[in-house]
Amino acid sequence: MTDVVPARRLCWRAPQPAIHTLDKNGKEIKTVGFDRFGFNSEVSLDVLRSLYLRAHYVLTASSSSEAAPKDEEGEEEAWHAKFSHGHTAYQSKSIYHPDIQSISYTTLSRFPPVKLLPPARRKRVLVTGGAGFVGSHLVDRLMLLGHEVTVVDNFFTGSKTTVSHWVGHPNFELVRHDVVEPFMIECDQIYHLACPASPPHYQFNAVKTIKTSFMGTLNMLGLAKRTKARFLISSTSEIYGDPEVHPQQEDYWGHVNPIGPRACYDEGKRVAETLTYGFHRQDGVDVRVARIFNTYGPRMNPFDGRVVSNFIVQALKGEDMTVYGDGKQTRSFQYIHDLIDGLIALMNSDETRPVNLGNGDEFTIQEFAELVREIVEKVQREDGVEARHVNIVYKPMPTDDPQKRRPDTTRAKESLGWQPRWTIRMGLEEMVRYYKAKMAEGSL
Numbered sequence: 487m488t489d490v491v492p493a494r495r496l497c498w499r500a501p502q503p504a505i506h507t508l509d510k511n512g513k514e515i516k517t518v519g520f521d522r523f524g525f526n527s528e529v530s531l532d533v534l535r536s537l538y539l540r541a542h543y544v545l546t547a548s549s550s551s552e553a554a555p556k557d558e559e560g561e562e563e564a565w566h567a568k569f570s571h572g573h574t575a576y577q578s579k580s581i582y583h584p585d586i587q588s589i590s591y592t593t594l595s596r597f598p599p600v601k602l603l604p605p606a607r608r609k610r611v612l613v614t615g616g617a618g619f620v621g622s623h624l625v626d627r628l629m630l631l632g633h634e635v636t637v638v639d640n641f642f643t644g645s646k647t648t649v650s651h652w653v654g655h656p657n658f659e660l661v662r663h664d665v666v667e668p669f670m671i672e673c674d675q676i677y678h679l680a681c682p683a684s685p686p687h688y689q690f691n692a693v694k695t696i697k698t699s700f701m702g703t704l705n706m707l708g709l710a711k712r713t714k715a716r717f718l719i720s721s722t723s724e725i726y727g728d729p730e731v732h733p734q735q736e737d738y739w740g741h742v743n744p745i746g747p748r749a750c751y752d753e754g755k756r757v758a759e760t761l762t763y764g765f766h767r768q769d770g771v772d773v774r775v776a777r778i779f780n781t782y783g784p785r786m787n788p789f790d791g792r793v794v795s796n797f798i799v800q801a802l803k804g805e806d807m808t809v810y811g812d813g814k815q816t817r818s819f820q821y822i823h824d825l826i827d828g829l830i831a832l833m834n835s836d837e838t839r840p841v842n843l844g845n846g847d848e849f850t851i852q853e854f855a856e857l858v859r860e861i862v863e864k865v866q867r868e869d870g871v872e873a874r875h876v877n878i879v880y881k882p883m884p885t886d887d888p889q890k891r892r893p894d895t896t897r898a899k900e901s902l903g904w905q906p907r908w909t910i911r912m913g914l915e916e917m918v919r920y921y922k923a924k925m926a927e928g929s930l
């Protein structure tokens with residue numbers, strides 16, 4: 487092997503500058519997760535990032551005939567290790583052919599290293615909706631921690647690409663299955679996340695959304711009852727509807743329009759919670775209920791219509807940013823790694839009451855649009871790209887859009903010792919970089 491790397495092969499594998507992420511107290515975040523309730527969920531942030539922050543392919547061929555020779559696997563590994571401190575060695579090595587806009591998928595030569603746990607500490611975990619935005623980050627964490635993970639997903643909004651880096655790993659199974667049908671498996675913990683979550687997606691087929699919430703939860707609770715697995719459901723801030731109390735505490739019963747266009751999701755999740763506590767009281771099923779507030783991060787579908795993805799993609803493409811209504815409605819945005827910390831802590835704690843998981847930093851949507859625009863411009867400037875200062879335009883407000891939303895997270899703090907660590911700026915910067923990688927890849 488020589489030290490000289492052909493220029494053609496440098497284009498996708500040149501290392502990114504080190505990213506320093508500071509938490510709310512100005513302390514650098516190097517790991518996410520923590521050791522709590524006898525379950526250590528700590529993993530290196532750099533290793534996690536290597537699973538989502540880079541383009542999926544690491545080799546660009548200027549024409550198919552110029553693709554890397556097949557017999558250079560050892561050299562490729564050494565190259566990866568040299569320029570990436572080993573992290574990109576775990577990426578799939580697909581080859582992109584820009585001239586014919588095609589991608590050749592290859593299998594991984596090596597999986598990311600996972601903890602070697604003794605069988606007594608290794609959990610068999612089922613994640614429904616595990617190929618979705620939240621699910622795939624949970625899967626990454628559980629896999630790196632050394633557990634056995636089965637993902638069940640119907641791929642309506644989830645995508646195989648979010649977990650493709652684990653396919654074939656002996657600790658991992660990916661099953662195409664719709665939770666409205668029963669599913670049999672032996673497991674110790676069930677994270678039941680399966681359900682479309684963005685308003686355009688869940689309103690696309692309202693009946694199916696309610697069916698997923700009700701029958702999907704019924705089936706998974708039945709499974710938990712039979713296997714005696716612990717069951718966690720991802721509920722939502724939407725169960726509070728358009729709230730009349732602010733911030734929202736878990737004992738607030740909510741203000742939901744039962745026949746409006748959002749009802750399929752709001753009422754679906756409300757009945758899913760009712761079912762969950764029904765199984766808990768009647769059958770002794772060990773349950774956990776997470777009420778998740780607006781969450782954002784890499785792998786969020788750029789076209790799912792939610793505000794964070796819409797604003798970032800619009801600003802990156804130099805298009806007008808669309809604020810619905812007058813922009814005075816508020817939301818509080820939590821970064822995905824904080825949520826995953828909270829979900830794992832809740833699952834392993836003794837807290838059976840509902841727990842809000844969200845970030846208390848509240849913005850009007852107008853303020854948020856301005857912040858996203860500023861951060862996109864900053865990242866573009868750092869990358870030497872001249873960005874157009876985009877306009878903010880106003881569109882009609884969707885029916886029943888909640889006017890304000892901010893979690894009261896006192897319970898999560900007291901019961902789980904959990905508090906969000908990521909600032910909105912740090913989270914948005916990382917997400918902008920993720921979408922930029924997707925654009926460079928040609929998939930956005």
Ligand SMILES: O=C(O)[C@H]1O[C@H](OP(=O)(O)OP(=O)(O)OC[C@H]2O[C@@H](n3ccc(=O)[nH]c3=O)[C@H](O)[C@@H]2O)[C@H](O)[C@@H](O)[C@@H]1O
Pocket residue numbers: 683684685722723724751778779780781791792793794796797808809810811815817851883884887888
């Ligand atoms: O992101 C989430 O986690 C939540 O997203 C939605 O709840 P919503 O708060 O309506 O989320 P968005 O669709 O992202 O909208 C947030 C606010 O931004 C506004 N918006 C959205 C999109 C856009 O382009 N412009 C814009 O002003 C909306 O009208 C709304 O007031 C889902 O219904 C929740 O289940 C989910 O937990």
